Amino acid sequence: MKIPTLTHLRGYVVILITKGNIESFINALTQSGIHVWDVSPSRSNTAEMKVLLKDFHDLRPLLKRTGCRVHVKNRIGIPFQLVRLKQRKFFAVGIITFFMLLFLLSSLIWDVKVVGNVTIATEDILEAAQKEGIRPFQWTYRLKHLDKLSKELNMKLPGTSWVGVDKKGTSITIHIVEASEPEPKPLVSPRHLVSKSDAVITNIYAEQGRPLVAKNIRVKKGQILISGLLGDEANSQAVVAKGDVKGLVWHEYNIQVPIVQKHKVYTGDTRNRKYLVLGNRGIQFWGYGKVPYEKYDIVEEQDPLTWRSLKLPVGWMTEKVMETEITSETITGEEAKKQGLEGAIRDIFAKYGNDSKVISQKILHEKKENGKVYMKVLFEVEETITEEQTIVYNQGE
Structure with missing residues (x-):
């Protein structure tokens, strides 16, 4: 039979028909206009098929007439997922809260960097930028247009020929091009x-x-x-x-x-400690306990979450604790x-x-x-x- 449209959205069940006159039951389905599909015999005097959720209760009179029995093997579709989610309210609230926090965190400015300055102090540039609203923990929607910010910073910072403001994700970079002045010759x-x-x-x-x-x-x-x-x-x-x-x-x-010369080498034995990173803070999730090595080195690996070209202030950090030992060479x-x-x-x-x-x-x-x-x-x-x-x-x- 023809498969109905949007079956996953409407919800359907996989049923097993046993006993009774299965052939008469299938004919009755056709006459009543109930949509079933993927009809296949499982073994002697049984058949498996799929039926829409809204038509499932309409099977009862047909089953009674033909003496068949039905057994639900699987429930598939969004209606059943919503029921399961409703039963786990705290889990659903946690997911919604997580994505809300993720949205809020990605709407903040977390880092402001200055590049290109040589003679102009970075502190002076950051102070002028703060007066224009460019600072950590500022909402991105409250910032002026980047071109306008560039012009206003250029006017407020003497000794600059051009100032550019670039925003990538939750980070803002202020590019400085200082005005070229003839270098004074030293008095010798x-x-x-x-x-x-x-x-x-x-x-x-x-x-x-x-x-x-x-x-x-x-x-x-x-x-x-x-x-x-x-x-x-x-x-x-x-x-x-x-x-x-x-x-x-x-x-x-x-x-x-x-x-006899001594060298530090790695033994190859490592332990990992994993952290959930939120901004500049980390919450350890894995690798608790005392380091089992007498001598070791620690290497950090950052794995921030990204969305398209945005680098979010949330991610994972792995600390690799690598055992070392001292070897001697003559x-x-x-x-x-x-x-x-x-x-x-x-x-x-x-x-x-x-x-x-x-x-x-x-x-x-x-x-x-x-x-x-x-x-x-x-x-x-x-x-x-x-x-x-x-x-x-x-x-x-």
Whole structure:
């Protein structure tokens, strides 16, 4: 038979007909105009079929006439779901309350960020934005149009050439483009460039000032390399000496490296703690109890709820508690020696600049004692050796 329309909305039941004259019962259904469908015999002298909820009670006289009996196997459709929901009132109220809270929370501003500002203080921008109603826990429907907010903030914030207000979900971002102003040149006093250490000159470039040394000359710490005084004693002029001087400098390092080295590794055993996040608060739902590890690391994973392009202030957070342990590794004396030298070279680059160059290294003393390798190493390094020295005039001059 033809299936009626909107069966799920109207509700229907799956029934099993037993005993009596089933063939006469089906013929009686056809004559009475009661819609049944998916009629199928289950076993001898039984038949299964579907009938609309509104027609179910009309089956009684037909069943009595044909001597059949009916057994309801399943109830399907919205009418039955509403009945079940009515029986669980607290559950229904909880669902409605949850979606109402979700709607209210998504209608609030939870976060206000400022990006692009360099010289203008973030606090000043947030204060001006607050006067325009842009603040956390503000209802979104109470905000002015974003274009209007941008114009008003631009007028209230001196030093900005453009201000943009962008709203995504429950977050507002204020974009700042500061007005470009010529950078004031720093006032620099006349100065010399002097050597900051004993060295042998390898290269000298004087952009401004008078060079007093040449290549392959040995200089002492504090010696003037490029003078800021031009001319002679009768006619002299003080300028800001500029330039670059490189020289060979010797650095002595006392290095010690342990033979047995300890490292932190993950064992692979983890425990999870789950939280329901509401705004900036979390309610723990899973993973109670003391952490069973002596040593461990914790990694957080955020999983906020989203609706289309909106990021809602509700979601889940998982804390992964990962067990760690300390392992020991024994290295050879040569490996320890290599590690110590590499560490010293990294320290040289960090202290004296990445443009420095290690020319040579000489191990002055080496020994293995108390589970460590000890070395005294002399490094020959080509580096920039200049530092500034202000020219001081005598009182009588």
